[in-house]
Amino acid sequence: MAAPPDNDVLWARALHVTHNGSPALTGVSIGVREGEILAVGGPRGSGKTTLLQCLSGQLLAEQGEVWFNSAPVHTMSPMKRERLRRDRFGWIDPAPVLVPELTAWENAALLLMLRGVSRRRAKTAALEWLDRLDVGGCARKRPYALLQSERQRVAIARALAPAPSVIFADEPTAPLHRADRAQVLRTLTAAARSHGITVVLATHDADTAALADRTVSLLDGRRVNTVHLPPAAEPPEPDVPTGPAETEGRAACSLSA
Structure with missing residues (x-):
């Protein structure tokens, strides 16, 4: 069992996962450098969420290794993995999952309070x-009184507030209108860079992936190289006769008519 490279905060080797007998990951290996924003691209069903779940310790691969800061996540007890997720990782789902009885600010502060930080x-x-995510005015509202896009911003604030070592963002702007996505992604990436947070971002959107430092692509549970094909050449236009030959042809058509 080889330890990961020193400059990789996350490292996985030869991950194999199946869901209901179908392969979800097939031999995927990946390294994520400290402070890097890494986009995991690919179409829906390519294994992006499964990879994030393995890297974050939510899911144990059937084969393969996952390391965080030289600690083997794949051999940790369930309690240690739970503590790791609580203390070092943040997670953003495609759809916001908030505690309905808590206000927006209480939801955003929840992970901090679970770590023992004072309520104040x-x-x-x-x-x-x-405030940075433009939902400060909703701080005292409960989730039922918020729009879907506002709930997602609260969920993103909850992930950022504890300043985790790594944030796993699974299609984090899925519930947002296109006009809002850029602003939220800029806030997320700027916060990550200023606080030294590593981000692993699953997305099928090219514009979202463009904000990352690097992109790896999955297809049918395997890593693939992205191939940029040249644009298809337009077929040549048919030659159009000009000059006397064209005049003679038109005359012949007239006679035959």
Whole structure:
């Protein structure tokens, strides 16, 4: 069992996962450098979410290894993996999952309070991120009173507030209108760079992937190289006769008519 490279905060080797007998990941290996924003691209069903779940310790691969800061995640006990996810990782789902009984700021502060941070400090951090994501005015509202896009911003604030080592973002702007996606992604990437947070971002959207430092692509559970094909050449236009020959042809048509 080989340890990962020193400059990789996350490292996985030869991951194999099946879902209901069908391969979800087939021999995928990947390294993520500290502070890097890495996009995992590919169409729906290509294995992006499964890869993020393996890297974050939510899912144990049937074969293969996952390392975080030289610690073998694949051999950790369930309790240690749960502690790792709580203390070092953040997660953003495609659809916001909030606690309905809590206000927006309480949801955003939840992970901090679970770590033992005082309510006052947790609230201050939560409100700061809600403001940066343009939902500060919703801080006292409960999820049922928020729009879907506002709930997703609260979920993103919750992931950012504890300043985790790694954020796993699974299609984080899926519920947002296109006009809102760029602003939210800029906030997420700027926060990651300023706080030294590593981001692993699953997306099928090329514009979203363009904001990352690097992109790896999956197809049918395997890593693939992205091939950029040249544009198809337009067929040549048929020659159109000109001059006397064209005049003679038109005259012949007239006579035959």
